[in-house]
Amino acid sequence: MNDNRKATVACPFCATLNRVDLSRIAQHPKCGKCGKPILLDRPIAVSDATFERVTADTTVPVLVDFYADWCGPCKMMAPLLDDVARRRAGEVLIAKLDTDRNPATGMRFGIRGIPTMILFRGGQEIARRVGAVPPKDLDAFVNSA
Numbered sequence: 079m080n081d082n083r084k085a086t087v088a089c090p091f092c093a094t095l096n097r098v099d100l101s102r103i104a105q106h107p108k109c110g111k112c113g114k115p116i117l118l119d120r121p122i123a124v125s126d127a128t129f130e131r132v133t134a135d136t137t138v139p140v141l142v143d144f145y146a147d148w149c150g151p152c153k154m155m156a157p158l159l160d161d162v163a164r165r166r167a168g169e170v171l172i173a174k175l176d177t178d179r180n181p182a183t184g185m186r187f188g189i190r191g192i193p194t195m196i197l198f199r200g201g202q203e204i205a206r207r208v209g210a211v212p213p214k215d216l217d218a219f220v221n222s223a
C-alpha cells in the first residue's frame with residue numbers, strides 16, 4: 079500500500095523543521111537535529127516563520143487554530159483540539175498559531191475574531207470557522223477537508 083502521509087513540523091525543543099512520515103508515528107519519530115521526540119498526538123505550534131512550510135508540506139489536512147492567550151473561548155477550545163489531535167493522530171495535523179506573537183500570518187488570512195479555525199489542504203484554505211466550535215461539530219469540520 080502506498081501510504082504518503084507526511085508532515086513537516088517544527089521541533090518544540092530546537093525549532094528545526096522535520097519531515098515526518100505519519101504512517102510511522104507509532105515508532106516515535108525523533109528530531110533529526112536534537113534527537114528529542116516529535117509528538118504528533120497533540121497540537122503543534124506554528125509561527126510566522128514556519129506556517130508556510132508546515133501547511134504546504136503536510137499531505138494530510140492541517141487545522142490551524144488562530145488563538146491568543148487572553149481569549150476565553152480559545153481556552154475552551156484547547157482541550158477539544160487536544161482530544162482531536164490525540165484521536166486522529168496521523169490523519170490530521172492540529173496546529174496552533176498565537177496571533178499576538180505572529181501578527182503577519184493573522185493579517186494575511188484576515189483574522190478578525192479569535193478563535194478562528196482554518197482548515198488547509200496542500201497549503202490551500204478549504205474551510206473556515208470563526209468563534210468556538212461545538213465539540214460535536216469539530217470532527218465534521220475536520221472531515222470537510
Ligand SMILES: [Zn+2]
Pocket residue numbers: 089090091092093094109110111112113114
Ligand atoms: Zn529538535
